[in-house]
Every structure is written in structure tokens, then in C-alpha cells.
Amino acid sequence: xxxxxxxxxxxxxxxxxxxxxxxxxxxxxxxxxxxxxxxxxxxxxxxxxxxxxxxxxxxxxxxxxxxxxxxxxxxxxxxxxxxxxxxxxxxxxxxxxxxxxxxxxxxxxxxxxxxxxxxxxxxxxxxxxxxxxxxxxxxxxxxxxxxxxxxxxxxxxxxxxxxxxxxxxxxxxxxxxxxxxxxxxxxxxxxxxxxxxxxxxxxxxxxxxxxxxxxxxxxxxxxxxxxxxxxxxxxxxxxxxxxxxxxxxxxxxxxxxxxxxxxxxxxxxxxxxxxxxxxxxxxxxxxxxxxxxxxxxxxxxxxxxxxxx
Amino acid sequence: xxxxxxxxxxxxxxxxxxxxxxxxxxxxxxxxxxxxxxxxxxxxxxxxxxxxxxxxxxxxxxxxxxxxxxxxxxxxxxxxxxxxxxxxxxxxxxxxxxxxxxxxxxxxxxxxxxxxxxxxxxxxxxxxxxxxxxxxxxxxxxxxxxxxxxxxxxxxxxxxxxxxxxxxxxxxxxxxxxxxxxxxxxxxxxxxxxxxxxxxxxxxxxxxxxxxxxxxxxxxxxxxxxxxxxxxxxxxxxxxxxxxxxxxxxxxxxxxxxxxxxxxxxxxxxxxxxxxxxxxxxxxxxxxx
Amino acid sequence: xxxxxxxxxxxxxxxxxxxxxxxxxxxxxxxxxxxxxxxxxxxxxxxxxxxxxxxxxxxxxxxxxxxxxxxxxxxxxxxxxxxxxxxxxxxxxxxxxxxxxxxxxxxxxxxxxxxxxxxxxxxxxxxxxxxxxxxxxxxxxxxxxxxxxxxxxxxxxxxxxxxxxxxxxxxxxxxxxxxxxxxxxxxxxxxxxxxxxxxxxxxxxxxxxxxxxxxxxxxxxxxxxxxxxxxxxxxxxxxxxxxxxxxx
Numbered sequence: 133x134x135x136x137x138x139x140x141x142x143x144x145x146x147x148x149x150x151x152x153x154x155x156x157x158x159x160x161x162x163x164x165x166x167x168x169x170x171x172x173x174x175x176x177x178x179x180x181x182x183x184x185x186x187x188x189x190x191x192x193x194x195x196x197x198x199x200x201x202x203x204x205x206x207x208x209x210x211x212x213x214x215x216x217x218x219x220x221x222x223x224x225x226x227x228x229x230x231x232x233x234x235x236x237x238x239x240x241x242x243x244x245x246x247x248x249x250x251x252x253x254x255x256x257x258x259x260x261x262x263x264x265x266x267x268x269x270x271x272x273x274x275x276x277x278x279x280x281x282x283x284x285x286x287x288x289x290x291x292x293x294x295x296x297x298x299x300x301x302x303x304x305x306x307x308x309x310x311x312x313x314x315x316x317x318x319x320x321x322x323x324x325x326x327x328x329x330x331x332x333x334x335x336x337x338x339x340x341x342x343x344x345x346x347x348x349x350x351x352x353x354x355x356x357x358x359x360x361x362x363x364x365x366x367x368x369x370x371x372x373x374x375x376x377x378x379x380x381x382x383x384x385x386x387x388x389x390x391x392x393x394x395x396x397x398x399x400x401x402x403x404x405x406x407x408x409x410x411x412x413x414x415x416x417x418x419x420x421x422x423x424x425x426x427x428x429x430x431x432x433x434x435x436x437x438x439x440x441x
Numbered sequence: 442x443x444x445x446x447x448x449x450x451x452x453x454x455x456x457x458x459x460x461x462x463x464x465x466x467x468x469x470x471x472x473x474x475x476x477x478x479x480x481x482x483x484x485x486x487x488x489x490x491x492x493x494x495x496x497x498x499x500x501x502x503x504x505x506x507x508x509x510x511x512x513x514x515x516x517x518x519x520x521x522x523x524x525x526x527x528x529x530x531x532x533x534x535x536x537x538x539x540x541x542x543x544x545x546x547x548x549x550x551x552x553x554x555x556x557x558x559x560x561x562x563x564x565x566x567x568x569x570x571x572x573x574x575x576x577x578x579x580x581x582x583x584x585x586x587x588x589x590x591x592x593x594x595x596x597x598x599x600x601x602x603x604x605x606x607x608x609x610x611x612x613x614x615x616x617x618x619x620x621x622x623x624x625x626x627x628x629x630x631x632x633x634x635x636x637x638x639x640x641x642x643x644x645x646x647x648x649x650x651x652x653x654x655x656x657x658x659x660x661x662x663x664x665x666x667x668x669x670x671x672x673x674x675x676x677x678x679x680x681x682x683x684x685x686x687x688x689x690x691x692x693x694x695x696x697x698x699x700x701x702x703x704x705x706x707x708x709x710x711x712x713x714x715x716x717x718x719x720x721x722x723x724x725x726x727x728x729x730x
Numbered sequence: 731x732x733x734x735x736x737x738x739x740x741x742x743x744x745x746x747x748x749x750x751x752x753x754x755x756x757x758x759x760x761x762x763x764x765x766x767x768x769x770x771x772x773x774x775x776x777x778x779x780x781x782x783x784x785x786x787x788x789x790x791x792x793x794x795x796x797x798x799x800x801x802x803x804x805x806x807x808x809x810x811x812x813x814x815x816x817x818x819x820x821x822x823x824x825x826x827x828x829x830x831x832x833x834x835x836x837x838x839x840x841x842x843x844x845x846x847x848x849x850x851x852x853x854x855x856x857x858x859x860x861x862x863x864x865x866x867x868x869x870x871x872x873x874x875x876x877x878x879x880x881x882x883x884x885x886x887x888x889x890x891x892x893x894x895x896x897x898x899x900x901x902x903x904x905x906x907x908x909x910x911x912x913x914x915x916x917x918x919x920x921x922x923x924x925x926x927x928x929x930x931x932x933x934x935x936x937x938x939x940x941x942x943x944x945x946x947x948x949x950x951x952x953x954x955x956x957x958x959x960x961x962x963x964x965x966x967x968x969x970x971x972x973x974x975x976x977x978x
Binding site: 151152154155158159161162163164165166167168169170172173175176179180182183235236237239240242243244247248254256258259260261262263265266267268269270272273274276277278304307308311335336337338340358361364365366367368371372392395396399400404412413416419420423424426427428430431 | 452453455456459460462463464466467469470471473474475477480527528529530531532534535536538539540545546548549551552553554555556558559560561562563564565566567569570571574575591594595598622623624625627648649651652653654655658659681682684685688689696699700703706707710711714715718722
Binding site: 541 | 870
């Protein structure tokens with residue numbers, strides 16, 4: 133070896149220098165970052181439980197909680213904690229939202245994934261992404277200031293906020309997310325499937341209906357589940373557009389109140405540590421557990437739907 | 442022969458029909474963005490002026506502008522970023538560069554999905570229970586920002602991980618073969634080529650946290666405050682909560698101010714989002730390999 | 731220089747290479763030939779413990795590098811630094827040409843500009859690339875032509891001042907002229923380092939290698955002086971069939 137290159141000291145194979153230790157340290161550091169995600173999810177559960185536990189193991193009557201429609205936490209001598217009406221409110225609003233969102237987002241996903249090409253496709257995807265970015269408080273504002281007068285005029289109703297208003301708003305909010313996930317699911321179907329069907333003379337629509345949709349089924353289920361999760365957990369828009377009356381709805385114009393909105397509306401007035409305050413945290417535990425299960429199911433659907441490997 | 446042609450004709454018509462139907466549904470889906478924007482601009486546009494942006498609100502928001510909520514939102518977002526970007530980037534580096542394919546990694550991924558899926562009001566309850574009460578930060582920017590940070594952590598993690606994984610494996614292998622440690626490889630090759638992608642994700646997170654209301658409403662944002670916060674342990678006004686308050690709780694609120702506030706908020710969010718998308722597209726067109 | 735005993739490589743339950751014993755002498759060019767999928771690349775990966783970066787790969791057996799069992803070495807990065815590697819597909823890192831070659835010295839702590847300049851020029855000269863790029867050292871290495879990137883990869887490997895150079899089908903993605911130039915470079919390098927060269931071109935092994943090993947379906951069929959293998963003095967009929975092009 134030429135003499136001039138010998139100036140770089142030959143390395144000792146066993147010597148662990150600074151870079152070795154720096155690498156180990158960084159490895160540890162980013163590991164902590166990764167694990168923090170788990171810590172945070174557990175933290176959420178621990179801290180909301182901590183505030184709500186006294187109630188769960190004390191006052192709470194599970195039977196009453198699930199079957200009574202009386203939610204009167206501020207009553208002086210006879211407070212009631214029946215969440216049925218709130219659950220019904222959430223269910224009604226989410227159900228209507230899915231009625232709005234499912235056909236549109238499925239149709240849009242099929243169009244974007246299977247029919248649109250080039251710039252149209254890119255443009256539509258950008259619009260869907262922007263739609264998903266509109267903050268929920270702005271949606272709530274739209275419900276109050278634009279949808280509500282529209283409903284009053286169109287259907288000749290005394291009030292414009294209620295199941296219909298918040299359901300449509302929520303549908304519009306959930307649709308872009310569902311579209312994106314459904315489109316991903318359709319795109320994940322290998323092109324070879326499409327080519328095989330096309331080679332047999334199937335039209336584009338037949339390919340979609342008979343090949344792509346069945347193959348992307350699990351991803352579509354995941355899209356639906358995440359849409360439901362989104363509707364279920366949405367707070368501000370529902371708070372503003374649902375009318376906020378404790379009520380089991382019988383008509384789409386009825387005013388209802390959702391679980392999330394109840395927490396948002398009442399937490400500010402509930403003295404810390406009071407029964408009411410703890411009851412609101414109990415609603416939070418309930419919401420956490422349900423959305424956790426929904427997410428778990430969606431993840432399972434995606435995993436089962438993903439190509440092997 | 443004739444039959445086949447008729448069938449083709451029919452197929453083509455069916456196909457055309459579906460194409461139009463799905464196209465129409467897509468248009469109906471994205472039309473609201475444009476309609477909403479148009480309405481907000483028509484109703485709120487006249488209210489938005491230099492004065493509106495730089496005057497504090499008065500008379501419960503019926504008069505004046507939105508200076509304090511605007512500044513408050515900037516406070517909240519900046520502090521949230523300071524917390525979430527380091528943690529999120531670290532988590533993404535771990536998942537993309539270090540994590541073996543094992544149960545723990547699956548749990549981490551599941552946790553990220555859940556963090557993104559937990560309702561915002563539950564994040565708010567967590568913020569109250571953890572930061573306001575347990576850590577005794579009180580109703581403060583710090584408590585609200587940390588709540589926001591945890592809520593938006595998945596945005597940073599997912600976009601950073603995507604940016605890291607867009608760097609081809611061959612580059613890493615080449616570096617490892619030269620005797621570079623994992624970290625040296627990340628620092629000298631992976632990060633320099635992923636940094637703009639990471640930035641895209643950060644902008645996205647800014648846009649996301651600027652619009653959130655529920656997680657900050659009991660942890661640090663208050664409906665009215667006659668002065669600006671002096672530090673992170675003080676409460677603040679915020680754009681999103683301000684819009685909620687003036688459109689939901691204050692009677693006789695002039696429409697102009699409501700729409701103007703909504704327009705400013707949605708513009709902030711959408712502009713940053715659009716910037717992030719544009720940046721991403723620009724990067725896609727400008728590959729270094 | 732290298733001494734391999736009882737080496738078995740598995741991917742999950744698939745065996746890529748089974749029970750291989752062979753020795754590589756100092757300053758020789760050692761060729762490895764064999765059809766695709768015979769375990770040649772996996773063999774190279776294990777020599778600098780890159781198998782550890784692939785969780786599906788498991789390795790048994792011992793490999794001695796200068797008499798040291800490589801699996802006992804406490805700082806694997808230092809081992810890898812002493813072994814240069816050239817890949818089938820050229821990998822110009824997405825940084826300037828200069829930085830590509832200066833990367834290894836910098837990792838070892840060389841900071842002085844004049845020293846780096848000197849290393850970059852010398853390595854590019856030796857890889858027969860200097861004349862083509864000396865006026866644009868700040869261009870991106872990843873945007874050079876395939877043939878240039880491959881020589882850049884060699885220059886980068888040389889900047890490690892390796893004792894052992896591993897080449898994996900280096901000519902697969904480069905034109906014949908570049909291949910010839912690289913072969914000339916390798917002949918020069920032989921005095922300074924040991925070279926292990928996997929090739930899919932049997933004639934390339936004949937041109938360059940002192941001794942050659944023939945791998946087939948995960949087995950080491952035989953090792954011998956290259957000339958002997960090519961003149962038919964083989965122990966195994968399969969070797970003759972392969973070098974004469976009857977299969978492969």
C-alpha cells in the first residue's frame with residue numbers, strides 16, 4: 133500500500149469508538165420515541181379512568197346508564213345518569229351520516245381509482261384531501277349558519293338544527309376519509325386481476341363490480357368502520373348542529389344530543405371531582421373503549437385484506 | 442355477429458352510464474368544499490381587513506377583530522410542534538430504520554392508529570386529567586399544546602415514516618457496507634433526502650392543530666381574555682374556540698364577524714394544507730435518483 | 731486471509747448455501763461462478779456480516795478474517811470498513827461525487843480539506859473516473875451514467891482503504907467498454923488487496939481470477955486454479971458442463 137495512505141490509522145476490530153456509542157444511544161432514544169405511542173394510548177386510558185373511577189365503582193348503575201333516557205346530572209336532589217338518549221343521539225346522527233357518506237364515498241372512490249386518469253385523478257384527490265382538512269368547528273359553523281336556515285326554509289321547520297343537519301354535516305366530514313381509504317383499498321387490488329378479467333372481454337364496469345370490489349372488500353369494510361369511528365367521535369360539529377336536546381329522535385328534524393357533545397357542553401360547568409364531572413369522564417371511558425374496538429376491527433380488516441407478506 | 446354487436450353496444454352504454462354516475466357522485470362529494478369556500482368568501486370577505494386581523498376583540502367579540510385568538514392559536518401550534526415533532530420524528534425513525542418485525546412493533550403501529558382514532562373530546566379529557574390536574578399545569582397553553590401534540594402525533598409519525606421509506610434501501614445498504622453505523626447512515630444519507638418530505642408532514646400537522654377545538658377548550662383555551670398570554674403557563678384565546686363561542690354562545694353577533702372569523706380560520710388551515718400538497722408534488726417532480 | 735468452515739446460510743427454512751469450506755489467500759483474485767440462485771451473493775453478504783441486517787437470514791459456521799473469527803469481533807462497523815463492496819447495480823449515493831468518495835474517510839474522522847481532496851482524487855484516479863468528473867465534482871453522484879456510477883462505487887470502496895474487496899457481478903449493468911476498464915483497474919489493485927469476485931460471466935473469471943470456486947444450488951462444487959477449471963482438469967463433471975456453457 134502506498135505510504136501516503138498509511139496515515140489513516142488502521143482500525144482495531146474490537147475498539148468501540150464514539151460512533152459506536154452514539155449509534156447505540158440514538159437507537160435507544162428513537163426506541164423511546166416509538167414506544168411513547170403505546171405509552172400515550174395507555175396514558176389516555178389511565179388518566180381518564182383515574183378521574184372517572186370513583187363514579188364507575190360508586191354511583192354508576194350500569195343498568196340505568198344503558199337503559200334510562202334521563203340524563204340529569206345537575207339535579208339538586210335527584211341526579212340521573214342515563215345515557216340511552218345520548219347513545220341514541222349519537223347513533224341517529226352517525227347512522228344518517230353513513231347513509232350520506234357511504235354511497236358517495238364508495239362512488240367517488242370507484243371513480244377516482246378505476247375511471248379517472250391523469251390530471252383529473254390528481255385534482256380530485258387534492259380536493260378530497262382539502263375537504264378532509266376543514267376543521268370540525270368550521271363544519272359546525274356551516275351547520276349553524278348555512279344548513280340551518282336552509283332546512284328551515286326548505287322543509288318549513290321551526291328549527292334547523294337536529295338529526296338531519298348534523299347527520300349531513302357529519303356525512304360530509306366522514307366522506308373524504310372514507311373515500312381515501314376505500315380508494316387505497318381498490319388501488320391495492322393487483323392490476324393482474326383487472327387484466328385477466330378484461331382479457332375475457334369484461335367491460336370496465338363488470339371488472340369493477342365482479343373483480344375489484346370483491347377483492348378490495350376488506351379494505352372497504354375498514355373504510356366504513358373508520359367512517360363510523362369518525363362520526364361516533366366527532367364533537368364540535370355535532371355539538372353545534374344537533375340542537376342539543378336530550379331526546380330519542382323520532383323524526384329527522386328532531387333535536388338530539390350526542391355523547392361527545394355532552395362532555396364538551398357540560399365539562400366546563402362541572403366542578404372538578406364532583407359526581408357530574410366523574411360521570412362525564414365515564415362517558416369518555418365509554419367512548420374510548422368503543423372507538424378502540426372500532427379501530428381494532430378496522431386494523432384487523434385491513435390486515436386480512438392486505439396481500440400476503 | 443349481430444348479437445355480439447348489440448351486446449357491445451349495450452355494454453358500452455352501461456359502462457358510460459356508470460362512468461357518469463360515479464363521476465357525478467365524486468363531483469357532489471367535492472363540490473361542498475368549493476361551495477363553502479365561495480359562501481364564506483362572499484359573506485365574510487368584506488369583514489376581513491388589516492384592522493380585523495390586528496385588532497383585539499371587544500364586547501364579547503361583537504366588535505373589534507381577532508388579534509388575540511389569532512396570536513393564541515400561533516402560541517398553541519408552536520408549542521405543540523415543539524413537543525410533537527421530536528417525538529414523532531424519533532418514533533418514525535425507530536419504525537422505519539430500527540424496528541424489527543415483531544409484536545412490539547405491531548403494538549406501536551396499533552397504538553398510532555388508535556391515537557389517531559380516539560375522539561378529540563376524549564383527548565380533551567385526557568388533557569384535563571393528565572396535564573391540567575395531575576401535572577398541575579392548570580388551564581394553560583402548555584396543557585393545551587401537549588394535548589394537541591399527542592393528538593396530532595400520528596400525523597407526524599406517518600408522514601415522516603413515509604418520507605424515510607421513500608429513500609431506497611440500496612443507499613442504506615451501500616452505507617452499511619462501508620462500515621457506517623445505522624445512525625451515521627440515517628444522518629448522512631437518509632435524513633438529508635427525507636427532510637423535505639418530513640417538512641410536508643409538519644406543515645400538515647400545523648394545519649391540523651390550528652383547527653382543533655375540543656382538545657383545547659378545557660385545557661388551555663378560554664372564551665374571552667382581555668390580554669395576550671405572557672407565557673406558556675397562562676391560558677389563551679384561540680381561533681377555533683373563538684369561532685365556536687361567537688357563533689354558538691353570544692347573542693346578537695353580527696354575521697359579518699362570524700363569517701369573517703370562519704373565513705380566516707379555514708383559509709389558514711386550507712392554505713397550509715395546500716402548501717403541503719404543492720410541496721409534495723414539487724418534490725415528486727424533483728427526484729435526486 | 732479468509733478461511734470459511736462449515737458455512738451454511740438459510741433464509742427462513744430455505745437453504746441458500748450448505749456446508750461450505752474454502753480459503754482465500756492474501757492478494758489473490760478469487761472468482762466465484764455459478765448460475766443464478768446458487769448462493770453466491772448470500773456468501774458475499776456473510777463475509778462482512780451484512781447478513782445481520784436481514785432478519786430472514788441465518789448463518790452457521792465460522793469465517794476467519796486475518797485469523798479472527800468475524801462473529802467474535804466486537805465492532806462490526808470496523809470490520810465492514812476494512813472490506814470494500816461493489817454491487818451488481820451501481821449505487822451512487824444522492825450526494826455530490828466528491829462527498830460520495832469522501833464519505834468513508836469522514837466517517838473515520840478525517841476532517842482536513844487537503845487530506846480529503848487528496849483521497850478523493852487518488853481514489854477517482856484509481857477507479858478510472860477522475861478524468862471524466864474532475865470538473866464537476868459537485869454534481870450528484872446518483873445522476874451519473876450507469877458505467878460512471880459503477881466506477882464511483884469502486885472509488886468509494888477504495889476510499890475505505892480495504893484489505894478485502896468484494897465484487898458482486900459488477901458488470902451486469904455496465905457497458906462492455908466500462909467493463910474492460912474496470913477489469914484493468916482490478917488487475918492493478920490486486921497487488922494491494924485481496925479480491926473476491928462473484929461473476930455471472932465465466933470468461934470474466936477466466937480473465938481475472940487466480941483461483942475460482944463453482945457454486946451450484948447452494949453447494950460448493952469445487953475450487954481450483956482458474957486455468958485448470960477452464961482447461962478441463964476438473965474433479966466434477968458439472969463444472970466442465972458449466973464453464974463450457976452447457977447450462978447456466
